Amino acid sequence: MMGETLRNLALLFIGAALVNNILLTRFIGLCPFFGVSGAMETSVGMAGAVVFVMTLASSATWVFWNALLSPLGVGDFLYIPAFILVIAALVQFVEMYLRKAIPTLYRAMGIYLPLITTNCAVLATATEAVKPGFFKMNIAYSFGFFEMLVYTVGVAVGFGFALITFAALRERLEVAPVPGILKGSPMAFVTAGLLSLGYVGLSGMFGL
């Protein structure tokens, strides 16, 4: 029984991080994917901040969903404004708290926190965490809190992993002999497409 649960959680994590990678198979959150992937340093910072914010945001929206929106029966059409409200307030709060309590962490994440506030990847993950399969199919199943946590961390780690691999590729591309017409963003798009092929190729594995 215990082994079965662990196996399911591991599959959930891998499915969220790799097979359904939010950036490269679902193409959600592409603006930071292209925006901050120019340098390794910034993308590592962004990846850390995303793991942090996504986990917090999804936990908060999960609580609001199960305590308020779902019992009232208004969740289906109200989830976007409600989640945005919760996430924005939460990120603001965390920013204030960090600034006071852990200034070094605030300095390190400073510019990324507000960037993430209205990030679609965060909203998508929060939505998916309360309504699994929302973007793909309607399945009548809802995560427990722990499952939701594993799922969210999986998505965030997948986001960070894709972002950092892409940043490494782009740093290498900087010095590669790319034809003049493709230099810069065009080449980044081509690279993202090829990288995405690799991730799409994972679908169907482990029955995911």
Place this chain on the structure above:
Amino acid sequence: MEFELVIKAIVALSAIGLVASAMLAAASRRFHVEVDPRVENVLSALPGANCGACGNPSCFGAAEAIVEEKIPITSCTAGGQTVADEVAGIMGVEPCAVAAIVSMRHCGGGRAASKAYDYSGLLSCIAVARLAGGDLTCPYGCFGYGDCARACPFSAITMDDRNLPVVDLEKCTGCEVCVAECPRGQAGLLAMAPAEGAVAVRCNSHDKAKARKAYCPMCCIACKKCEKVCPADAIHVIDLLAIVDYEKCTGCGQCVAVCPPECIDLAGRDAIESAVRLDGRGPKVDGFVPREVVAEESTEEAPAE
């Protein structure tokens, strides 16, 4: 029209909004951080290039450190005197003089120096330095692929037709980014010197003079002529290389005139008015002779000495 649903939606959203605003209001009181307004002012006075020459990660970090009086108001070498004066004004202290430093290149070889092999990889000094120590025979000289020029946050460095980085002393702020970027920066190829330093020795080699002459016609030959001619006792051949003591140098330029391989160059921002205000615009620049010709000349000259 289900009024009940509308009411529920309004209630739910207002409830979330109320909770969030109450939480934020409490947080803004509880986690209030006093920010010294001088930090903003100092930050706007600083150049904002985040070059890191002051030892702080960014100009914002430097502004904070200045306001907290952890580092002196003259810390911004990049900004120089004007920024120091402005910062002194904001901090309400007496302005004081900044000793400006600039980057100085200690190599005059460029295209004229002989190559160990033909390199056709990435056009970057760091890349070539990792391939068997570089394509230059001289283990101290400039590769000439321009990493420093690309790295310079103030675009003060350009590569000239000798394949050597030329520092525009008007733009150079002494931030040392080029020194950090240069694979031979630690070995003294690019080094900081006072902005008024009137002469520069364009050689960094500590090899035996004979070996040096074999691979570079522009090198310091350790003949000590400059040492003998200097009236201020400011230039000395130490470890087979002429070194200028800028504390003593008066900028008379006699060593420049006497140096047989024209390895000593006029430099300096303000010292000699007649010197073109560029690092490395010394005697040889304009009609610089390509490698083959120079090599022949140097072999002809060598026995005569």
